[in-house]
Amino acid sequence: YHWPEPKFDAIEALLYEQSPEPHGVSLTAILNKCVPGPTGEHTAAEWVRFAYHDMATHNAEAGTGGLDASLYYELDRQENVGLGMRVTSFDFVDFPGKYVSRSDIIAIGTVVAVAECGGPTIPLRMGRVDALVAGPAGVPEPQQDLASHTASFRRQGFTQSEMIGLVACGHTFGGVRTPDFPDIVPATADGSQLVVTFDSTPKFDNAIVTEYLAGTTKNPLVVHPNRTVTSDLRIFSSDNNVTMKSISSPQAYSKRCGDLLARMLDSVPKGVQLSEVIKPLPVKLATKNPERKVTMFWENRSGGKCAHNACSAPVVSTNDTTTTLFQRAGMSPQKYRFNTPINVTTSVSKFWFEVDENDGKKPQIYNNGGTGYEIQQDRVLFVPELSTNAFNNNFTVVVAVGFRAVLVFSKIL
């Protein structure tokens, strides 16, 4: 890793750091710790259903469709009914950018949602390419029979047993909503009940399987008296519960779901080249050390050295940036912030860090593999929102030359 690598930095910020910058809010903040909202809406479930519906029109043999964000053009179809779908499209609206496609955001959404709800760490690859038009229809619907569902999943690239697993993994959270499926979940007399959940927990866990096997499930797609709509019952029991029994322990459930959901996210059109699995790349692995002194140094624009320590700044604040996915990777990173006025004439050409652990050893220098962290000199940011129009022939034009440096320390737990 050699800074700057904007694509990698963007992915790392979205997946691991969960910092509110630059979107104002992080994906995990929207997920609200996997707690359903006041009307029973469950953001993590909405995101996973969104990803599945985008992928479900994949034709594995022909290499068409898959996770390609074509769903954005297909939300008016009956097979994609639901407020949850539209809310998700708004949840994701600010996140795609120059380096991360809409379809990669859908994949990241599923990885973060499942982890936040206690599910497996789904290995994430990047590089999905967005469709620019709607694709063919073909998302499974509850009133279809078992043969159609089996054929549909086969087209998507999943065997019968994998179909059972994938549905049991998806239907671990969220549920069926009255406004979307009033025939399956009719309105109560006082109108208070809006969702009937698939199992008794909002977490990503095996309760969907154990409650089904124990006969205590309230999953409407299993227990509804109108057998036409009990698609989960038909699917789960289609191999005499062999698959459901095989994923009834928490460990087996988590492992199978991690594998199947990774395959769901990696079902992409032929020709799309996905990256290696994304892993966090900390600058250094270290334990937290309250004695640690971190200093930033820089050189001015002409490359000239400053007088002793004139171009240096101490840390102004430190904060723990541990997130679920960082923790799972065995890391607890610290973020060090520096705040220093830069002389506009001499500017900054590159910067680097010195880290003194105060343990009697020589301080370590972090200088981007020897080159320093270079700042492009010809980059000027114009800020129209803060600039005003002519007044008495005066213009205020706000421009900035900015850079953000993050030094990550982490600890192997």
Ligand code: HEM
């Ligand atoms: C034959 C296959 C499937 C059928 C017939 C089916 C049907 C349904 C139905 C009717 C709902 C209720 C939606 C609403 O009321 O808005 C639902 C919700 C959901 N489905 Fe499926 N589903 C299938 C497969 C899957 C798969 C494979 C996944 C993911 C791996 C998945 C994930 C979800 C999730 C997370 C929800 C809850 C959404 C929420 O609460 O907002 N489903 N499904």
